[in-house]
Amino acid sequence: xxxxxxxxxxxxxxxxxxxxxxxxxxxxxxxxxxxxxxxxxxxxxxxxxxxxxxxxxxxxxxxxxxxxxxxxxxxxxxxxxxxxxxxxxxxxxxxxxxxxxxxxxxxxxxxxxxxxxxxxxxxxxxxxxxxxxxxxxxxxxxxxxxx
Amino acid sequence: xxxxxxxxxxxxxxxxxxxxxxxxxxxxxxxxxxxxxxxxxxxxxxxxxxxxxxxxxxxxxxxxxxxxxxxxxxxxxxxxxxxxxxxxxxxxxxxxxxxxxxxxxxxxxxxxxxxxxxxxxxxxxxxxxxxxxxxxxxxxxxxxxxx
DNA sequence: CTGTGTGCAAACTCTTTGCATAAGT
DNA sequence: ACTTATGCAAAGAGTTTGCACACAG
Numbered sequence: 001x002x003x004x005x006x007x008x009x010x011x012x013x014x015x016x017x018x019x020x021x022x023x024x025x026x027x028x029x030x031x032x033x034x035x036x037x038x039x040x041x042x043x044x045x046x047x048x049x050x051x052x053x054x055x056x057x058x059x060x061x062x063x064x065x066x067x068x069x070x071x072x073x074x075x076x077x078x079x080x081x082x083x084x085x086x087x088x089x090x091x092x093x094x095x096x097x098x099x100x101x102x103x104x105x106x107x108x109x110x111x112x113x114x115x116x117x118x119x120x121x122x123x124x125x126x127x128x129x130x131x132x133x134x135x136x137x138x139x140x141x142x143x144x145x146x147x
Numbered sequence: 148x149x150x151x152x153x154x155x156x157x158x159x160x161x162x163x164x165x166x167x168x169x170x171x172x173x174x175x176x177x178x179x180x181x182x183x184x185x186x187x188x189x190x191x192x193x194x195x196x197x198x199x200x201x202x203x204x205x206x207x208x209x210x211x212x213x214x215x216x217x218x219x220x221x222x223x224x225x226x227x228x229x230x231x232x233x234x235x236x237x238x239x240x241x242x243x244x245x246x247x248x249x250x251x252x253x254x255x256x257x258x259x260x261x262x263x264x265x266x267x268x269x270x271x272x273x274x275x276x277x278x279x280x281x282x283x284x285x286x287x288x289x290x291x292x293x294x
Numbered sequence: 295c296t297g298t299g300t301g302c303a304a305a306c307t308c309t310t311t312g313c314a315t316a317a318g319t
Numbered sequence: 320a321c322t323t324a325t326g327c328a329a330a331g332a333g334t335t336t337g338c339a340c341a342c343a344g
Contacts (some may be wrong), residue, residue, distance in 0.1 A: 032300095033300070034299085051334080065300085069299080069301070071334065087234050089234040089235065091308080091333060093237075108283065114277075121273055123270055127263060129289070133254065133293060138288070139287070140285065140286070141288075142276070142285050146280060176319080177318085179317080180324080198309080211326095212325085213325070215309090215325075218310070219310095239308065
């Protein structure tokens with residue numbers, strides 16, 4: 001992996017300008033906190049975070065941000081389509097930085113969430129939705145247990 | 148629908164004895180509260196309940212039971228395989244009395260959950276699970292929005 | 295400057311827990 | 320009798336809110 005290759009990877013670390021532009025495009029003012037959080041979220045490939053884990057990470061990274069702002073930001077990002085909220089039972093909300101169609105393993109005894117690699121999962125045989133509604137998204141969660 | 152037919156429907160209202168037996172088979176002592184809740188849950192076909200809705204229903208039905216007991220009972224029933232907990236994002240837990248393989252519509256703007264009729268949904272192309280784990284169950288949630 | 299965003303702490307919701315009482319076997 | 324279940328109220332987690340201050344445009 002030469003320097004040249006590195007610089008050409010499409011999802012290389014976004015620059016502060018990239019992040020500002022992305023927030024602005026989503027209709028959000030690029031404040032210090034939002035930029036820092038966006039850098040954490042979108043600078044390292046696909047991620048699953050809860051408010052708690054993102055807050056810890058921000059604090060560890062030296063970003064001064066309150067938990068309330070983490071919650072606000074996660075919901076704003078979700079409503080702007082930058083994040084997707086995941087359907088996992090339990091007390092805590094998870095958000096996924098990968099907003100394309102993909103699915104998850106949920107490792108029950110660890111409470112851990114893992115992307116299903118590849119794009120091979122297909123769902124067939126769905127009935128037509130009830131009158132006046134359309135499918136916005138299909139969540140497939142494959143629950144795993146220890147053998 | 149003659150009386151004879153009625154009495155022959157396999158999933159007709161379970162008798163108190165049926166319910167006791169079912170609880171006993173699940174390793175649970177058939178107490179008054181558990182029997183009442185089981186009657187509500189399993190006496191009316193497939194249902195989706197939260198602790199709150201089941202509690203309201205019990206109170207309306209004249210069953211004296213505390214919310215703490217509702218929670219205990221729902222979890223005991225789930226661990227005994229009488230109920231399945233549903234994977235819906237959000238603050239509140241839902242339980243399903245239909246423990247066979249089936250899937251759900253989730254009507255986002257109403258927060259409402261509906262069984263997908265029939266047994267036609269198929270999920271293909273799943274990768275093999277990671278080492279040391281097996282698939283316990285696959286949840287498919289089809290999210291619907293108003294057109 | 296003006297309006298939006300942020301931090302803090304308090305409020306709120308859903309859920310769990312501890313312990314005395316009640317009920318099942 | 321002995322054991323397990325229940326009710327109550329209080330505690331606990333996660334999340335949201337209200338308002339004064341700070342920051343971006």
